[in-house]
Amino acid sequence: MHFKARAVAQLADAGVQSNLKKAKGKFVDKRRDAIAEFLAQGGDFEALREAGMELRNRVLADLDLWLEKFEVNATARGAKVLWARDGAEACRLIVDIAKRHGVKKATKSKSMLSEEAGLNQALEAAGIQPVETDLGEYILQINDNEPPSHIIAPVVHKSKEEIADLFARVHKKPRLTDIGEMTREAREVLRSHFLSADMGISGGNFLVAETGSVALVTNEGNGRMVTTVPKVHVVITGIEKVIPTLEDLSLLLRLLIRSATGQPISNYVSLLTGMKGEGDLDGPENMYFVLVDNGRSDLLASEFNDMLRCIRCGACMNHCPVYQTIGGHAYGWVYPGPMGSVLTPLYMGMENALDLPHAATLCNQCGVVCPVKIPLPDLLRTLREKQVEKKLRPLSERLALKAWAWVATRPALYALGTKFAVRYLNWLAGGGKSIAVLGAAPEWTAGRDFPAPQGRTFREMYARRKRS
Amino acid sequence: MRVALFVTCLVDLMRPRIGFAAIRLLEAAGCEVAVPESQTCCGQPGFNSGDRAAAMMLAKKVIAEFEAYEYVVAPSGSCADQIRNEYPGLFVADPEWHGRAVALASRVFELTDFLVNVAKSDALPSDFSGTITYHDSCTGLRSLGIKSQPRALLAKLRGVTLKEMDGAEECCGFGGTFSVKFGAVSAAIAERKCDCIRTSGADAIVGGDLGCLLNIEGKLRRMGDETPVLHVAEVLAGEGGKQQ
Incomplete structure (x- = not known):
């Protein structure tokens, strides 16, 4: 099924339509209010976007050097840095780590790269149980591994009622409808997993080269449980996530969180550097970084390299009239919305996603909200040109x-x-x-x-x- | 001021009165208006569909037809932006045409932008009265900064009251060829826009780009809503424009 057929199916789904309408207001209004508050405090969000763009460009211009610096500093803190050419290699490396440490169960905090790599399937095939602990990802996992429809709000397409039905069925408990009570029920289930897991797998919002740290931006606290309780912590993330300094991290956090959830800062920002030290009560005994290319080097060498600035905030999809109308599942792969319409053909092959570069009105709402000023409509148009050059459009x-x-x-x-x-x-x-x-x-x-x-x-x- | 009118292919085909309204407004502002007869299309359909060769062919034609004039004005933010901001990029590998594209670019204006910021004219031959709501077309808004200009002009009409709708800056779902490639999605986005228009309670919906207006009109009519859909030039030029 192609984008168009999936889009029509999403349009016909009354539940999805009603949930999308609610989500649109939340994301768009919250971002707008957060930026208004920032301006009222004397901040200049446009200057921040400009600085964010320059910083990301500066990193990408010397990506190899920053990655080497990260490797040196992470290794100095006792972590092991492993490199994966693609998703399959990332899965092999992580399954190997798990086997080496005798892991039976791995808790996970949110990682889009693990979706790219199909990590859960690889772990299951190796007899290791992956447990998603981000509430949204957990809901999807217990719903027969449904794919996420948004990069930061994976169950945005679902209503509370649908989740209440799902919890009652899967948890085999009386159906709850109060969000606080439902969350408590999920926490109780997850708590035993947190305590019994042998390995924690997290994504990484940023890798800080000067300290060898990974920064995690979360709202639920599950990330802390995943990265500190088990004896092994594995970070899986893309090679483009590296930034030079903690100062740079502070700039990008200001941009990322306001653009994503409209918060001045998320409930948790974790900066993880090395393993449990002498005398520390918490922390893993082993820390691994699996840094994945999966098409990023090719992208860096191409005319589409602006796309690598992306810090995965989701603002482009939240503001996209097409995404707002059909939701994320119509896009067919891990990344939906405008950033997905650029990334999917570049990572999965242009001929495998012919509709996506055209699935936009070129209204440029995505371009004006992007925190690192990625010219998304221009990239979509350039992809259309490539299709014409390669004679991939219908005669x-x-x-x-x-x-x-x-x-x-x-x-x-x-x-x-x-x-x-x-x-x-x-x-x-x-x-x-x-x-x-x-x-x-x-x-x-x-x-x-x-x-x-x-x-x-x-x-x-x-x-x-x-x-x- | 010697101004050439870029009519736009949609106005030529679908709503000639918008072209005549634009002439009337420009003349009222003291401009000498020429309409180069061989003009056709700015090339945007090809450009946005990835057919760069077609876009370049039409760009050369437009540049040659219009470069002799002091100013070029179009009753469309989208076509004005194409000539102003996209033509130079088409010719990065061709110094001669790049130079000509750049020389033309800064003299190309969307109609309301030109009236407010270049002609600085107060002369609006309009007798239009009623409550209107204004749709900001995406390209005009986000690439040319067309937002206050039409509102400033409409505010000068004593009989006109502007009632802003929710989401005036949100896309109507037209998107050029998008509207015929993904009709169902396009129409669903249009429906949201039309709901906002109807909720505003305005007597008419006004905008500056005919593509969006045709999309909005088509959706309103399908919904059984007969609210007039007007180009801002028609409103500003009044009955004089309509009689053409």
């Missing part, structure tokens, strides 16, 4: 565009063509103001009328006026 579309340009560069022919087109459309309208079914644009008239033209072309009327 009918390619010919139509060629014919349009050919006629439009021949004014006499164009005048004649439009003269007939106007008359044909008016004939279809039958003297009315609207055309209900237009054979040449069935996609248009399936959901709305096509307004009838005024009568004659401007060109005809202007020529007549000049003569008189």
Whole structure:
């Protein structure tokens, strides 16, 4: 099933539609209010975005050097840094780590890279039980491993009632409908997993090169349990997440959290550096970083490298009229919305996601909210150009565009063509103001009328006026 | 001021009265208006569909037709932006055409922007009266900063009251070829826009880009709503524009 068919299915799902409507207000309003508050305190969010963009560009220009610096400093603190070319290699490395430490169960905090790599499936295949502990991810996992529909709010497409049904069924307990009580029930289930897991797997919002630390931005506290209770902590994240200093981290946190959830700061920001030290009560005895390429080096060398600045806040999808209308599942892979429409074809192959670069109105709402100023509409348009260059568009579309340009560069022919087109459309309208079914644009008239033209072309009327 | 009107292909085909309203407004502002007869399309359909060659062909045609004029004005933020901000980038590898594209770019304006910031004219030959709500078209708004200009002009009309709708800056779902590639999604976005228009309680919905207006009009009519959908030029030029 392609994007278009999935989008139509999401449009027909009344539950998803109602949940999306609620989510839109939350994300958009909260971000707006957070930025207004920042401005009221004398902050300059546009200057912050500019600085964020420059910082990310500076890192990407010397990505190899920053990664080496990170490796040196993380290793000096006792962590092991492993490199994975792709998702499959990342899975092999993590399964190996698990086997080496005799791991039966691994708790996980949220990681989009683990979704990219299909890590849960790989762990299960190796006989290791992965337990998602982010509440949203947990809900999806107990619902037959449903995929997330948003990068920071994975169950945004679900209602409280659906989750209440799911909890009652899976937890085999009386159905609760109070959110606080439902959360407590999930915490009770998760608590025993936290205490019995042999390994914790987390993502990483940022890797700080100067200290060899990983920074985690969370709201539920599950990240702390995952990274401090088990004896092994594995960080899986993309190689582009490295930043030079703690000062840089402070800049990006100010941008990321306001753009993502509209909070000035999230409930938890964890900075994890090395393992449990002598005399420490908590912390893992072994710490691993699995840093994954999975297409990022190729992206860095391409004209799409602006995309690597992305800090995964989700603002582009929250503000996208298309995402707001169909939700994340329609996009078909791990990353939805505008950033997903750019990343999916680049990571999964252009021919495997032909619809996605076109699944945007190019309204540029994503571009103006992006905290690191990624020109998402320009990248989508460049992907469209690549499709045309590679002849991946349907022949009918390619010919139509060629014919349009050919006629439009021949004014006499164009005048004649439009003269007939106007008359044909008016004939279809039958003297009315609207055309209900237009054979040449069935996609248009399936959901709305096509307004009838005024009568004659401007060109005809202007020529007549000049003569008189 | 010698101004060339870029009519736009949609106005030529669908709503010529918008073109005549633009002429009337420009003339009232003291401009000498020319309408180059060989003009067709700015090339945006090709540009946004990834057909760079087609976009370049049409860009060259527009540059050659319009570069001799002091100013170029279009009753569309989207077409004005195409010429102003996208043409130069099409010719990065061609110094001659790049130079010509750049030389033209800064002289190209969206109609209300031109009236407010270049012609600085107060002369609005309008007798329009009623309550309106204004849809900010995406490209005009986010690429050219068209927001206060149409409102400043509309505020000068004594009979006009502006009632802002919720989400005036949100996309209507048109998106050029998007509207025919993903009709169902496009129409669903349009429906949200139309709900906001209807909730505003305005007598008419006004905007500055015909593509969006056709999308909105088509959706309103399908919903059984007969609210007039007008281009800002029609409102500002009044009946004089309509009689054409």
